[in-house]
Amino acid sequence: MFGLIKTWKALEAKGIMGINRRNADYVLKYNKRSLYPVVDDKILTKERAIKAGIHVPEMYGIISTEKEIENLDQIIGEHNDFVIKPAQGAGGDGILVIADRFEGRFKTVSGKIVSRDEIEQQLSSILSGLYSLGGGRDRALIEYRVTPDPIFKSISYEGVPDIRIIVLMGYPVMAMLRLPTRQSNGKANLHQGAIGVGVDLATGLTLRGTWLNNRITKHPDTANAVDGVQLPNWDGFMKLAAGCYELCGLGYIGVDMVLDVDKGPLILELNARPGLNIQIANDCGLTHRAHAVEARLEELKAKGIQETPEQRVRFSQELFGHVKPVEL
């Protein structure tokens, strides 16, 4: 019992944010319910992003009725690789990644051959709402397949590693690189077994990681150290993330981005209830950083100033960046 109180006190001193605090003080406070569809529906997010000039994977087409499944060939066109996603899917379910064509059939990233029928079946399932959050009807999205930058080759197992940045009122507060593992089946979701690696906001250098709520320093599949990796084009990621506030209007979001080998940083999706494991990955609590941003907002409000994404990124990098390397 006393041990628990001690743990509680210690966590609070470190500013670790719990689910209740995240919901009460950030999600409910800064995220207006009416704006949720923008982040819940990937098609809407994409349309908004394109309008705002923010880079996203190119959209090949949308299928919203069973009849439109016939248009699949037309949508794919000459592309050899593409991704099929449910617009309102959660947790990476229902996503089909086609890497190549193989004698009239298709080949997924893991090398499995799928027929056209199976793809149509998948599309039909998506439309019926099998993967959608509310179970209602959904739309399928067919888009550009991201080829991850080779920089991640040594610390990733299959799949596409992505970068998650938590953005509070347009200020990036914490960043994490998510690396798929064998256990996560190439998916970059932490609760499915992917690794989260903290990233220094100022430099883009990786820190230590978290795997299933534990702290780690090496990738379990490749055995390479996950820390000390320099992410290319880091300021590009930061600006992209900071700009998402203007894009969706939600004050507390997790921005998921990928680094494409050709197109650079791209936004994959936004999350209105970003998870808390990012704290373990960064070995740092969110509460203190969030408070610092809120204090800054108060200060700016008093002066009547509105900062641009670039200014916000600079503020965050100065205040939260340059984390001392961890002693091992």
Place this chain on the structure above:
Amino acid sequence: MRSLTLHLKVLIAILVSLGVAITAYQIFVLGIPVTEAETDNVWNIDAKVEFQANPRNPVKVQMFVPPLGQDFVSLNESFISNNYGVSVNNVDGNRRVTWSARRAEGPQTLYYRMALTQRYTKDKPKEEGPIYRESLPLAGPEQIAAEALLAPIRQHSADVETFISETIKRVNNLGDDNVKLLLAGDTSITNRARIIDLLLSIAHVPLEKVHTIRLLENQAQSPELWLRSFNGENWLYFNPDNGQQGLPRDRLIWWLGDGELINVDGGKQAQVNFTLNTSELNAIRLAKQSDESADAGFLEYSLYGLPLQTQQTYQIMIMIPIGVLVILILRNLGGLQTLGTFTPVLIALAFRETQLGFGIVLFTLITALGLSLRSYLEHLKLQMLPRLSVVLTFVVVLIAVISLFSHKLGLERGLSVALFPMVILTMTIERLSITWEERGGGHAFKVAVGTLVAATLAHLLMSIPQLTYFIFTFPAVLLILVGFMLAMGRYRGYRLTELFRFKAFLKD
């Protein structure tokens, strides 16, 4: 944001104080018992009337019975008599029962029975009485003796109250010559009361005789005489024997005035025996009964005012917030993961019918079988709605089969499975299987166990009879619960499981 917090605090304060105030009012002012087991004394008073009927004469027996609406509430009264007509009428503030028969012979026995309790009396009506009367005529030596007695009484008294008690004291001083003269050798209590009445009439103080019965078990007794006078506000009661003032709480007024308790026409040797005993009656049932007879109406607008059948439904319904509270605490404070938000409450309700142990076994069995069907259907790549329909039908068939088997095996309990909410089970199976695929079997198992734990806990709490009674009787308690739930809505502390989840931070 800060104003919102203040708003919330005020709202919580209002709800909680309202809940506490209403409940306190019910308990302390209305006197509604806090537990169902609470009992109250009920007095059963039997007045047995015996007399010899004259042959070939019509018989008419008149007896006073207690007036209603005193400090006691009569729960029921009955007049037990063979071949006698019964009527009750009010005469000068008294109630009198009249038994009558055209023909009766030999020894006759009649009963009057009344059950009463001291609780749940409505507010007393404003008391009224005379404050002046004419003197009784008096002459000769009696007048002189009375004057002689009254002179010191006047001197020693300040108001009506002291005047009366002083008079009683003087008259009870049997050695006094004036008293001796007035009593004329008859020192019976009735005669003394007559002299007291006489003396007070000279001073124009009104006086009334009160005949009371003492609430005392298993003791033969006859009505005890008291005197009372109205002082403009209240009736003051005096014991004519010793001047003691104030009617003790265990006295029940039977009748007022000079009349005899019983009056028999066409009979002789009438006598009345009183037998008293107490019994304990369940307090809330008593409250309901006296509510009807005293028409106090305080239970009228409670849930007890509903038809009995509906009451039973509400007894279950009103416990649902308790179950929800359990889920709230387990999830937001404990961090327990459950399937859906209120699914555990619905399962807990199903446990009511199946009993806990059996319910858990059934739930596990059906869910496990349903899951295996669901995983088979997964291979067929069906759309959501047809797939759910198949699972639901399977669940219904499964429930029917379990009922049939257990019936054939003589396990009547197995029949209660029909009350398991099928749709809930279907959704549970569906959600569980999605969780299984998304997060793996371990997590699905954890969630399923969490759901069962929450349901069990909610069921155990919801089926405590004392708690059910309390909340059903004092529904305002729910306001206090709402206050707590509102407060929980802005709770930002850690969940218990988070203390373990974030343990990695403390390993330095």
